[in-house]
Amino acid sequence: MAGGVVPGVVFGRGGSGAVNDSDQGAVRAARPKRADARRNEKTLLDAAAAVFVASGVDAPVRDIAAKAGVGVGTIYRHFPTRADLIIAVYRHQVEACAEAGPTLLETSATPYEALRRWIDLFVDFLVTKHGLAAVLQSDDAGFDALHSYFLDRLVPVCGRLLDAAAESGEIRPDLEAYGLMRGVGNLCIGADHDPRYDARRLVGLLVEGLRRPD
Amino acid sequence: MAGGVVPGVVFGRGGSGAVNDSDQGAVRAARPKRADARRNEKTLLDAAAAVFVASGVDAPVRDIAAKAGVGVGTIYRHFPTRADLIIAVYRHQVEACAEAGPTLLETSATPYEALRRWIDLFVDFLVTKHGLAAVLQSDDAGFDALHSYFLDRLVPVCGRLLDAAAESGEIRPDLEAYGLMRGVGNLCIGADHDPRYDARRLVGLLVEGLRRPD
Amino acid sequence: MAGGVVPGVVFGRGGSGAVNDSDQGAVRAARPKRADARRNEKTLLDAAAAVFVASGVDAPVRDIAAKAGVGVGTIYRHFPTRADLIIAVYRHQVEACAEAGPTLLETSATPYEALRRWIDLFVDFLVTKHGLAAVLQSDDAGFDALHSYFLDRLVPVCGRLLDAAAESGEIRPDLEAYGLMRGVGNLCIGADHDPRYDARRLVGLLVEGLRRPD
Amino acid sequence: MAGGVVPGVVFGRGGSGAVNDSDQGAVRAARPKRADARRNEKTLLDAAAAVFVASGVDAPVRDIAAKAGVGVGTIYRHFPTRADLIIAVYRHQVEACAEAGPTLLETSATPYEALRRWIDLFVDFLVTKHGLAAVLQSDDAGFDALHSYFLDRLVPVCGRLLDAAAESGEIRPDLEAYGLMRGVGNLCIGADHDPRYDARRLVGLLVEGLRRPD
DNA sequence: GATGAATGAGTCTTCATTCAT
DNA sequence: AATGAATGAAGACTCATTCAT
Known part of the structure; x- marks a missing residue:
């Protein structure tokens, strides 16, 4: 049965591609900084996911920042609202x-x-x-x-x-x-x-x- | 159909009797004061019910007090905890x-x-x-x-x-x-x-x- | 040595007489109520003393009232200030x-x-x-x-x-x-x-x- | 008399060195920001000292914050407990x-x-x-x-x-x-x-x- | 006179959010 | 860009004191 395949696809994280990529197709000279900013965002999402599991999606912003090892400002820069x-x-x-x-x-x-x-x-x-x-x-x-x-x-x-x-x-x-x-x-x-x-x-x-x- | 009877009884508030009444028919030295306190408690419950509807059951204590027209202390006196x-x-x-x-x-x-x-x-x-x-x-x-x-x-x-x-x-x-x-x-x-x-x-x-x- | 005598006298409570009597010499017809008011005051002082021992002299007024079995108002009537x-x-x-x-x-x-x-x-x-x-x-x-x-x-x-x-x-x-x-x-x-x-x-x-x- | 020396040294504030200094000479990536935080902490301590003199060491946190010209949160950040x-x-x-x-x-x-x-x-x-x-x-x-x-x-x-x-x-x-x-x-x-x-x-x-x- | 219900000022403490460095 | 210090609004709770009954 093909069903068994689906969950694997679905929850493998990264399955469906560039959903979160916000700058593909940048025409101007690629900003060199972008690399670590991207890395940072990944770190952030992982940390948030972890904290959400532990404390719920309304966990204090600072907890997430701490988990990610970044300042709270960084979170606000990347994600203006909690939503x-x-x-x-x-x-x-x-x-x-x-x-x-x-x-x-x-x-x-x-x-x-x-x-x-x-x-x-x-x-x-x-x-x-x-x-x-x-x-x-x-x-x-x-x-x-x-x-x-x-x-x-x-x-x-x-x-x-x-x-x-x-x-x-x-x-x-x-x-x-x-x-x-x-x-x-x-x-x-x-x-x-x-x-x-x-x-x-x-x-x-x-x-x-x-x-x-x- | 007897069913029609029940909802009326059930949600008419006060339908089922003495649940919260703690001294009806108290024969002994019944403290006379209780009269206004009782009235007050009723006011409080109505206010709380109203505020709960509007803002949820975790509405600020002060809001409930305000709605009831009493001080916050009064609420704490009657109901030590939110539960x-x-x-x-x-x-x-x-x-x-x-x-x-x-x-x-x-x-x-x-x-x-x-x-x-x-x-x-x-x-x-x-x-x-x-x-x-x-x-x-x-x-x-x-x-x-x-x-x-x-x-x-x-x-x-x-x-x-x-x-x-x-x-x-x-x-x-x-x-x-x-x-x-x-x-x-x-x-x-x-x-x-x-x-x-x-x-x-x-x-x-x-x-x-x-x-x-x- | 006479010294032994002193402590007994001193801390026997009631040793030195009418210190706390505030109405001796009332010329007008003695108010009949005074008897139980007096008794009440005694109760109050004993309760206060006990609570002071347990919780210090700045214990909550209500605690003292509770210990004495009276309302807080009674304390304020008899003793307007904590001092x-x-x-x-x-x-x-x-x-x-x-x-x-x-x-x-x-x-x-x-x-x-x-x-x-x-x-x-x-x-x-x-x-x-x-x-x-x-x-x-x-x-x-x-x-x-x-x-x-x-x-x-x-x-x-x-x-x-x-x-x-x-x-x-x-x-x-x-x-x-x-x-x-x-x-x-x-x-x-x-x-x-x-x-x-x-x-x-x-x-x-x-x-x-x-x-x-x- | 050597004694005269001691008090001067002792109560000149700052006399004995690095007690509260936590990073003098930090060779590694010394966080640059610390400068104003340090200044702020000093302000805080001075304000607290002043308020303590005026109102005792259990003065309201808000009074200390006001005296220092900072928000209460700043005090809690630097000093989690009053002790x-x-x-x-x-x-x-x-x-x-x-x-x-x-x-x-x-x-x-x-x-x-x-x-x-x-x-x-x-x-x-x-x-x-x-x-x-x-x-x-x-x-x-x-x-x-x-x-x-x-x-x-x-x-x-x-x-x-x-x-x-x-x-x-x-x-x-x-x-x-x-x-x-x-x-x-x-x-x-x-x-x-x-x-x-x-x-x-x-x-x-x-x-x-x-x-x-x- | 006694009662204790009601009041509300006063404190503490937490956190989302901003912003200087 | 990143940082994290600072801010201050919010909300809980306590208790001295007043006052209607």
């Missing part, structure tokens, strides 16, 4: 997830099966991101960019899968992708730090619930 | 919800139907409590009392309904009440402030998902 | 100490001996009063009444002993009673809660130091 | 005092004379530090570091002087340095803000008292 930083940290994985949608549709037995597996991928991603699911719900305006990014990137993909499954008659046709994504995201909140709570299981039930006709 | 305040604010509704469980079991056509309706009750409660669902997930030790209260009060009720529905063969028997409650709670996060997100609908799907055999 | 309360609590003992001066002068072998023993009395008193010695040094205006009381009552007594000892040629004649009292008071600070610090010993050395001619 | 700040403020003088001990032993006519003069030095230091003597008695755990610092640094020095004087037969041999330091410290409490109280004089008498055989 920018979070997006950058998870961009590769989000992209990979988005790209996995069409692939799964092709490689799965049925559209519903593809949907199920794609959701699994998304859950796997979220469940390990301490606090990310929570911040995705925050109505703080500072996170608008973050919300937009996630939704713009993933909702259409989910929508396609949903439509396909509806067309094939496997699920009820009346659920918007947006709502499903939010629901799945919510179910992932707090999935770490509570061994008694199995988010994957609940998401499974939710997706199962889609099958029943209204 | 105490939150519990007090929602106690009536939680109690009512808890008490509705057995009633629904009696008055519903099937155990599953009772479970479904009880969950609906719980969702109706949570959905309107901005931030409550979120704080119920917090791993901050200061909220332990809050967690305990909710779980102690509601999980057993839910467990009974779940067991009954499992015994009647309507649902798969392998989901713990704790997990279901957490899942439902999570699905309710952010349900206000986002018209595109219909928590009730998703919870409905989740409960629907229970019916399928594994 | 008033402290004075009232220690009045008997201060009076007893003051009165012991002349007695000791008569019953001791020499004036210096009397001085030495009187100082011992004072130290015994202070050392057991957690925080009293410290507050006696505070330059907080709120304690002026307290300072005045202690000084007015004890400095003259000490002065008499000092003069007598100077006249008898046992000590240098150039130390003011005020300074000596303050010094002894200071040496008593923190004498409790530190077993390695022996205030009595140091006061002994200080008094010993008086003997040397300049 | 840290107090220690820093007095470090130079404490060190100088400690170092004066051996010097005095060499340059004085007798060990007792050295002791006397060293105590004078200590008194000169303490008498001008409003509230320091008091806080040195506090049993608040937050001041443990402060206590330790003072004791670790000064008690051994005093002990050496005491031992020498005892060996030379000038004083009674049975007083611990710790007790003497505490006693002297206590006698210095409130020595400012009371012109009628001469701490130096009383300390003089205390030290005089040491000479008498038990």
